[in-house]
Amino acid sequence: MATDVETRIDTKLNVGAKIPFKWVIPFIVIGAILPFFLGGYATFQGTLIMIYAIAILGLNLLTGFNGQFSLGHSAFYAIGAYTAAILVYHLDWPVYAAIPIGGVVCFVAGFLFGLPALRLEGLYLALATFALGVSIPQILKSSHLEGLTGGVQGLDVFRPKVPAFLVENFGLTMDQWWYLIAFVVMLLMFWIAWNLINSRTGRAMMAIRDNPIAARSMGVNASLYKSLTFGVSAFYTGIAGAIAAIVIEFVAPDSFTFQLSILLFIGMVVGGTGSIWGAVFGGFFILTVPNFAEEISTGLSYAIFGIILILVIYVMPSGFAGLVNLLRVRIKNML
Amino acid sequence: MSQLLDVKGLEASYGPTKVLHGLDFSLEQGGVTTILGANGAGKTTTLRAISGMVTRKGAIQLEGAELTTLQTADITRKGIAHVPEGRGTFVRMSAEDNLRLGAYSRSDKAGIAEDVERVYGYFPILKQRRNQQAGTLSGGEAQMLAVGRALMLRPRLLLLDEPSFGLAPLIVQELFEILKRINVEEGVSMLLVEQNASLALELADHAYLLETGNIVISGTSESILENETVRRSYLGY
Numbered sequence: 001m002a003t004d005v006e007t008r009i010d011t012k013l014n015v016g017a018k019i020p021f022k023w024v025i026p027f028i029v030i031g032a033i034l035p036f037f038l039g040g041y042a043t044f045q046g047t048l049i050m051i052y053a054i055a056i057l058g059l060n061l062l063t064g065f066n067g068q069f070s071l072g073h074s075a076f077y078a079i080g081a082y083t084a085a086i087l088v089y090h091l092d093w094p095v096y097a098a099i100p101i102g103g104v105v106c107f108v109a110g111f112l113f114g115l116p117a118l119r120l121e122g123l124y125l126a127l128a129t130f131a132l133g134v135s136i137p138q139i140l141k142s143s144h145l146e147g148l149t150g151g152v153q154g155l156d157v158f159r160p161k162v163p164a165f166l167v168e169n170f171g172l173t174m175d176q177w178w179y180l181i182a183f184v185v186m187l188l189m190f191w192i193a194w195n196l197i198n199s200r201t202g203r204a205m206m207a208i209r210d211n212p213i214a215a216r217s218m219g220v221n222a223s224l225y226k227s228l229t230f231g232v233s234a235f236y237t238g239i240a241g242a243i244a245a246i247v248i249e250f251v252a253p254d255s256f257t258f259q260l261s262i263l264l265f266i267g268m269v270v271g272g273t274g275s276i277w278g279a280v281f282g283g284f285f286i287l288t289v290p291n292f293a294e295e296i297s298t299g300l301s302y303a304i305f306g307i308i309l310i311l312v313i314y315v316m317p318s319g320f321a322g323l324v325n326l327l328r329v330r331i332k333n334m335l
Numbered sequence: 336m337s338q339l340l341d342v343k344g345l346e347a348s349y350g351p352t353k354v355l356h357g358l359d360f361s362l363e364q365g366g367v368t369t370i371l372g373a374n375g376a377g378k379t380t381t382l383r384a385i386s387g388m389v390t391r392k393g394a395i396q397l398e399g400a401e402l403t404t405l406q407t408a409d410i411t412r413k414g415i416a417h418v419p420e421g422r423g424t425f426v427r428m429s430a431e432d433n434l435r436l437g438a439y440s441r442s443d444k445a446g447i448a449e450d451v452e453r454v455y456g457y458f459p460i461l462k463q464r465r466n467q468q469a470g471t472l473s474g475g476e477a478q479m480l481a482v483g484r485a486l487m488l489r490p491r492l493l494l495l496d497e498p499s500f501g502l503a504p505l506i507v508q509e510l511f512e513i514l515k516r517i518n519v520e521e522g523v524s525m526l527l528v529e530q531n532a533s534l535a536l537e538l539a540d541h542a543y544l545l546e547t548g549n550i551v552i553s554g555t556s557e558s559i560l561e562n563e564t565v566r567r568s569y570l571g572y
Contacts, residue, residue, distance in 0.1 A: 200435075200439070203428065203432055203435060203436055203439075204439060206425065206432075207428065207436050209427070210424075210425035210426050210427055210428060211424070211425055211426075213423065214419055214423035214424070215425070215436070216388070216407045217407055217416075217417040217423075218411065218440070218484070219412055219439050220439055221408055
């Protein structure tokens with residue numbers, strides 16, 4: 001039975017092998033102390049990488065673990081961002097509370113979008129989500145919603161000061177403070193995804209990806225899980241969008257074009273479809289590589305980005321996570 | 336013996352194309368029944384009709400309870416496990432996770448763990464492969480996994496769709512011996528669809544011959560083995 005997402009079988013890979021927690025700790029420690037060694041701009045970039053990683057993980061839950069395509073995740077990113085911005089700008093909500101609300105609104109939007117999308121598979125779902133992705137910037141600009149969204153101008157979001165005791169005791173800057181918030185949120189989201197994937201629900205999600213007919217005959221309610229996964233995926237992307245709105249202190253329709261959907265998609269594939277932590281590399285890739293290509297040649301930046309992309313896919317056909325897994329197995333076999 | 340499944344006037348169609356034209360048959364409690372027939376006769380469709388995966392009309396009763404009004408997931412919960420055509424394992428998941436999926440509609444954790452071991456008892460090779468991706472298993476191992484996964488439901492009725500397909504003769508022999516053991520030791524009733532008629536008649540005690548969506552011959556395995564038409568068309572001697 002063919003699935004819509006490429007099924008890459010790795011003969012050397014044991015899928016039951018879990019990463020021991022002691023291996024994760026050093027990465028958490030390094031991630032936490034990094035902003036104290038980086039400059040302000042690099043810290044800000046690190047924050048954006050983590051925001052992208054959360055969004056990519058959301059897309060990956062949908063595509064990598066459930067086998068549904070989306071070219072419209074920029075829409076959920078936008079909905080998350082605008083929800084947060086509207087709550088803060090119009091209703092004076094505290095920015096911290098606006099983040100989870102952005103996620104919840106997206107969960108509802110994703111679940112509702114997932115219901116009609118149940119009838120669409122593979123390429124057709126890609127087209128339907130594409131339609132969602134391209135329509136959102138225009139809807140946000142629409143004169144009917146201008147009072148709420150600020151139209152083409154967008155909305156400003158002002159961040160509150162860093163809590164005083166952190167400034168006094170640690171000299172924490174605004175960039176460092178929001179880096180740490182994004183870091184904690186990212187870890188939390190990764191932990192939730194990890195538990196989800198290793199639960200009965202997660203197994204049902206993956207069974208639908210591998211063989212929807214067989215999954216149904218095991219008693220899995222495929223329709224419900226596909227819609228729910230759409231909701232959860234949108235929730236992740238919405239959280240990312242909400243944090244982005246606050247960190248960048250501004251939302252405008254043109255930040256959420258269809259191109260963002262494609263970038264998230266690239267990040268997912270490059271990081272490793274079906275990998276949780278690969279999303280961090282995916283975020284790193286989509287933030288840094290386009291800038292790097294721009295530095296080489298402004299006029300040909302897309303061509304250079306394209307070449308880099310092809311090379312990366314050639315070298316790491318299962319994404320960064322797949323490469324690391326392969327190296328791990330090689331080293332293990334050598335020892 | 337009492338009847339487990341009673342099928343009357345079963346029709347099934349894919350879109351506008353009708354495939355089954357009113358089948359009547361029944362399965363005995365604890366028995367093994369086989370449906371023989373050429374390609375395109377409607378064997379797979381019959382199994383799919385029972386587990387609710389195609390549009391169907393007529394009556395399918397499991398000990399008096401009507402199944403045609405139920406969804407696949409609910410039919411599964413009634414204890415009907417389907418080993419689909421082409422095995423249908425979850426290729427990117429580990430072998431053991433495949434087994435756990437088979438017990439998806441159960442919630443007794445201890446019982447599930449016990450049954451995983453029970454399946455490993457029948458198929459020791461799967462224990463060695465427990466953490467391997469199901470897509471990397473050999474054809475025989477994958478078929479064993481598909482049968483093992485179905486057993487995780489603790490089924491009353493096992494629907495087997497061409498379990499011998501694409502397997503080496505020795506593996507087929509081994510697999511069918513285990514199926515026999517499962518039938519005898521656990522009392523699981525089976526409905527077996529096979530192209531390999533002699534193999535199927537060896538395991539089964541009852542048989543139906545299906546031709547273009549109609550049952551043309553039925554009877555005990557012995558009587559079918561002696562039937563001229565079956566012998567010439569399906570056994571080849």
